[in-house]
Each structure stands twice: as C-alpha cells, then as structure tokens.
Amino acid sequence: MPPPVISVSHLGKSYGSTVAVDDVCLEIHKGEIFGLIGPNGAGKTTTMECVEGLRKADRGTISVLGLDPRRDLAALQHRIGVQHQEAQLQKRIKVWEAIDLWSSLYPRVVDTEVLLARLGLEEKRNAKFMTLSGGQKQRLFIALAMIHDPEVLFLDELTTGLDPQARHAIWGLVKGIRERGKTVFLTTHLMEEAERLCDRVAIIDHGRLVEVGTPAELVERHCPERRVVFTSEGTDAAERLAGVPAVRSVVSEGCTHTLRGEGDDFVTHVINLIAREGIQVKGFRTEVPTLEDVFLKLTGHGVRD
Amino acid sequence: MLNGFWKLTWVEAKVFMREPMGFVIPLAMPVILFVLLGRSLSFGELESGSAVEVPFNLPILFALIIALQAVVSLVVIISIYREGGILKRLRATPLSPVTILSAHVFVKLAFTVVSLGLLVLAGRQFFPGAMDVQLPSFTAALLLSTLSILSLGFVIASLVPTSRFARPIVAAFLYPMVALSGLFFPIEQLPSPLQIVAWALPTTHAVALMQGIWDGSGWGAQWGSVVGLILVFGVCVGISTKVFRWE
Numbered sequence: 013m014p015p016p017v018i019s020v021s022h023l024g025k026s027y028g029s030t031v032a033v034d035d036v037c038l039e040i041h042k043g044e045i046f047g048l049i050g051p052n053g054a055g056k057t058t059t060m061e062c063v064e065g066l067r068k069a070d071r072g073t074i075s076v077l078g079l080d081p082r083r084d085l086a087a088l089q090h091r092i093g094v095q096h097q098e099a100q101l102q103k104r105i106k107v108w109e110a111i112d113l114w115s116s117l118y119p120r121v122v123d124t125e126v127l128l129a130r131l132g133l134e135e136k137r138n139a140k141f142m143t144l145s146g147g148q149k150q151r152l153f154i155a156l157a158m159i160h161d162p163e164v165l166f167l168d169e170l171t172t173g174l175d176p177q178a179r180h181a182i183w184g185l186v187k188g189i190r191e192r193g194k195t196v197f198l199t200t201h202l203m204e205e206a207e208r209l210c211d212r213v214a215i216i217d218h219g220r221l222v223e224v225g226t227p228a229e230l231v232e233r234h235c236p237e238r239r240v241v242f243t244s245e246g247t248d249a250a251e252r253l254a255g256v257p258a259v260r261s262v263v264s265e266g267c268t269h270t271l272r273g274e275g276d277d278f279v280t281h282v283i284n285l286i287a288r289e290g291i292q293v294k295g296f297r298t299e300v301p302t303l304e305d306v307f308l309k310l311t312g313h314g315v316r317d
Numbered sequence: 318m319l320n321g322f323w324k325l326t327w328v329e330a331k332v333f334m335r336e337p338m339g340f341v342i343p344l345a346m347p348v349i350l351f352v353l354l355g356r357s358l359s360f361g362e363l364e365s366g367s368a369v370e371v372p373f374n375l376p377i378l379f380a381l382i383i384a385l386q387a388v389v390s391l392v393v394i395i396s397i398y399r400e401g402g403i404l405k406r407l408r409a410t411p412l413s414p415v416t417i418l419s420a421h422v423f424v425k426l427a428f429t430v431v432s433l434g435l436l437v438l439a440g441r442q443f444f445p446g447a448m449d450v451q452l453p454s455f456t457a458a459l460l461l462s463t464l465s466i467l468s469l470g471f472v473i474a475s476l477v478p479t480s481r482f483a484r485p486i487v488a489a490f491l492y493p494m495v496a497l498s499g500l501f502f503p504i505e506q507l508p509s510p511l512q513i514v515a516w517a518l519p520t521t522h523a524v525a526l527m528q529g530i531w532d533g534s535g536w537g538a539q540w541g542s543v544v545g546l547i548l549v550f551g552v553c554v555g556i557s558t559k560v561f562r563w564e
Binding site: 064066086089090094096098099100101102103104105109112113114116117118140 | 320321324325328329331332335336398401402403405406408409410411412
C-alpha cells in the first residue's frame with residue numbers, strides 16, 4: 013500500500029484553557045474523499061487548518077505529501093488547494109479578476125476557461141463577487157482552490173447555507189475531482205453530505221476522534237439494526253412472523269407491523285417469510301440506520317446540539 | 318516577495334474605486350471644504366496683506382486631513398477584510414503577508430497623491446498666488462507623513478474588534494492627535510506632559526515637516542521631523558508584526 017497522502021499523529025491544539033483538538037490520529041489515502049464530521053466547535057476546522065499549515069499545532073506530527081506543513085508551507089501551498097469556511101472575497105472584485113490574480117501566483121496553472129466552464133461560471137466572468145449566489149460563490153472558491161491543479165484539496169464546510177439544489181451540484185463537482193485522481197479532505201456537519209460524498213469519514217466530538225471508517229462500516233458496526241415496516245389485511249400477520257429466528261421483535265399497530273432484526277440478510281429473510289406464509293402485503297418499506305444514527309449513538313447528542 | 322504585488326495592488330485599486338462612498342466622497346470633500354473655508358477666511362488674499370490673518374495654515378490642515386482619510390480608510394478596509402475572512406483567504410495563497418498589506422498601503426499612498434493634486438489644482442484656481450509651493454517636495458513630505466501615520470493605523474487596526482467599530486475607534490485615536498499637532502496652537506503652549514505626548518505622535522512631526530516645506534525652508538531644516546516620522550514608522554511596524562491579527 014502506498015504511503016498515505018496525509019498522516020496526522022497525536023495532534024493536539026489548545027486555545028488558552030480550551031482544548032480544541034486532543035490526540036487526533038488520521039491517515040488519508042490518495043484518491044479518496046475523506047470527511048471529518050462533527051458538530052460546530054468539535055475541532056474540525058482547527059484540525060484541518062493545522063494540516064494545511066495555517067495553524068501551529070501544540071503537539072503531534074503532521075505530514076502532507078511527505079512535507080511538514082509548517083516548515084515546508086511555501087512548497088506545500090503549490091501542491092494543495094484550500095477552501096476556507098465562511099471566508100469571503102472583496103465585495104466588488106469581478107470573477108475574472110479573482111481568477112486572474114490567483115493564476116498569477118502559481119508557476120503552473122490549469123486552463124482557466126475550462127475550469128470556469130466545468131464549474132458553470134463562464135457566464136459570470138464579469139460579475140462582481142457580491143452579486144453571486146451562495147452556490148456560485150462556493151463554486152468560485154473551488155475554482156480558486158483548484159487553479160494550480162493541486163494534488164490535495166481541502167474543503168471546509170463547503171455547502172453550509174446552500175439550498176439543496178446548489179448542494180447537490182457541489183457534490184457532483186467534488187466527485188468529479190476525485191475521478192481525476194485528486195485527494196479531497198473535507199469537513200461537514202451535514203451527515204447526509206458525509207454519507208453521500210465521502211469514501212471514509214472520521215467522527216470528531218469535543219476535539220477527540222470517536223470513530224473512523226466508511227459510512228457503511230460505521231453503520232454496520234454501531235447501528236446494525238434493520239427494520240421492515242409493512243401493512244397487511246389481517247391482524248394476525250405479526251404472530252405468524254414472530255417465531256422466526258432472524259426477527260428479533262415485532263410490534264403491531266392495527267394493520268401496520270414493524271419487524272426488527274440485524275444483518276444484511278434480515279430483509280431477505282423477511283421477504284421470503286412473507287411469501288412463504290402467503291401474507292397479503294399492501295405496503296412495504298425498509299428502514300436502514302444512517303450515519304446520523306451512528307453519530308447520535310457514539311456522541312450521545314445530535315449534530316446540531 | 319513581490320510575487321503578485323502589482324496584480325494585487327491593481328485589483329485592490331479597482332475594487333476601491335468601485336466603492337462610491339469610499340472613493341468619490343473622500344476625494345471630493347476635502348477639495349470642496351478647502352475652497353469654501355478658504356473663501357470664507359479670505360485665504361489667498363493674505364499675500365496682498367489686505368485680509369485678516371487666518372489663525373492656522375489652511376493647506377497644511379487639508380493635507381493632514383487627506384493623510385488621515387487614507388489612514389481611516391485603511392483601518393476600515395483591513396477590519397472588513399479580516400471580518401469577512403478575505404485576509405485569511407489571501408494568506409492561504411503564496412502571497413506573502415507583507416505583499417498583502419503593502420498593496421493596501423500603495424493604493425492609499427496613490428490615493429493621497431491624487432487627492433493632493435486635486436487640492437492644489439483647486440487652490441491654484443481659486444486662490445491664485447497662495448499655492449506656490451514646490452509640489453514634488455511637498456508631495457514627498459505628505460507621503461512620508463501618510464506612511465508614518467498609516468503604520469500607526471496598522472496598530473489601531475489590530476485593536477479594532479469588528480468592522481462596525483473601526484471608524485469610530487480610529488477617529489477617536491486620530492482626531493485628538495490633530496488637536497495636539499501644533500496646527501492650531503504652538504506645542505510650547507501645552508502643559509509639559511502633553512508636550513511629550515505631542516512629540517511622540519506622527520501628526521505633530523507631519524505638521525512640522527509639511528509646514529516647513531510649505532514655507533520653503535527646505536528638507537535640511539526639517540531633519541528632526543523626518544527622523545520623528547521614521548521613528549514612529551519603525552516602532553509601529555515593529556509593534557504591528559507582533560500584534561496584527563489576520564482573523
């Protein structure tokens with residue numbers, strides 16, 4: 013296995029008496045979208061800014077593309093792209109001026125026309141920053157972060173405050189970045205975003221890493237329960253299914269029955285059983301836990317607490 | 318170090334000029350006030366001795382106002398940039414911190430020269446004979462003064478909590494300095510503790526230098542003021558590198 017693109021070991025950072033990040037260890041590999049997830053104030057941005065070399069860690073070691081982010085910041089800045097949370101641009105700067113300024117700062121840049129087209133900004137070339145929509149601003153920031161074709165892209169709370177349509181468009185863009193072989197390190201407090209976008213996630217809470225893995229692994233590991241909810245004509249359906257080993261519990265409310273069980277086979281078992289018993293089903297759905305459930309279970313509180 | 322300096326300076330200049338409140342009004346106000354005040358005080362007729370003597374030197378006052386406007390504008394822009402994360406975004410690029418801040422200083426100095434040019438043009442139009450100053454020399458004196466007060470502006474910019482408070486805070490620092498600058502009454506008339514304060518302020522040296530150049534006494538006679546301005550600049554830049562906040 014090639015060495016990780018980003019390696020963080022025992023990272024610690026305090027602000028006065030407040031511990032922002034405590035003993036965080038991470039490895040991020042080439043070509044993956046890695047998400048650091050947690051509530052606001054959990055230490056996501058501090059961790060990310062230490063990795064980018066913009067903040068000095070109190071403890072621990074960090075390596076990005078084999079470089080020390082603090083010592084080799086100048087060299088690293090040519091190989092990474094950074095999008096900051098809630099950082100703006102000059103209100104009256106035009107899109108092309110920002111692109112032109114950023115282009116002038118790197119020895120090698122991508123074709124900015126292609127970049128603008130890919131991000132859907134070619135119509136907005138002469139627009140002032142202040143007139144752009146939230147989604148357009150974020151796309152411009154991605155363009156600026158990618159102008160020098162970086163190997164690693166850091167995206168901090170990229171879609172916060174965007175409407176669902178703009179959010180989906182940004183997700184599509186980030187997936188496209190991965191397809192071109194880039195590594196993406198992002199933070200988000202949106203569990204849906206992490207689940208849909210990230211190959212692997214790390215859950216951080218109160219500055220400490222709680223879990224790392226693929227979203228599916230984390231769900232499997234911490235919230236293995238599956239639920240089948242179906243409605244049938246007869247009220248005796250539940251009794252006919254209760255004795256089956258794969259089913260852990262059955263709760264019936266009138267004609268609606270909820271079956272709980274574990275494992276990937278559970279739903280298949282239940283479908284087979286319903287067929288074998290010849291139960292007339294009027295409605296059927298499965299409920300699979302999400303990353304949000306994992307988060308609630310591991311941290312004991314919701315993301316927005 | 319100069320990587321991106323001219324490009325950033327040009328962008329900042331254009332962005333600044335697109336702000337009507339920030340650009341046109343500071344440019345026009347001193348000129349209009351200078352002409353109106355000069356007329357009511359019969360400035361320019363001094364030469365012929367037919368008018369009452371004005372209590373202070375009007376062109377120096379307005380040159381100082383131009384310098385202070387540049388400083389207020391700088392502090393406000395820096396605080397807006399800091400609050401909006403613009404400084405942070407620029408810091409994440411290969412632009413050096415010195416380049417990012419120098420671009421703003423350069424724009425302010427250029428604006429100061431344009432303002433002074435307009436003031437002199439208006440003065441020559443409305444008060445013929447009263448504006449016969451060595452313009453390159455006076456411009457240099459104004460730029461040195463502005464640079465020195467700008468360096469103090471960076472220290473003040475570090476103390477400003479949010480952009481909403483930037484203008485009142487910087488005004489609270491700067492305008493009392495004008496009162497102590499020797500423009501309205503001689504420093505020697507102040508109580509001695511205030512005299513010490515006055516000589517520590519860049520505005521005092523700025524007024525002395527500009528007045529000296531205006532009166533035609535030449536740079537050789539002004540070395541004390543020049544040293545004072547350079548000292549303030551050095552000390553303030555030193556403090557700024559320690560206390561300046563990027564976010």
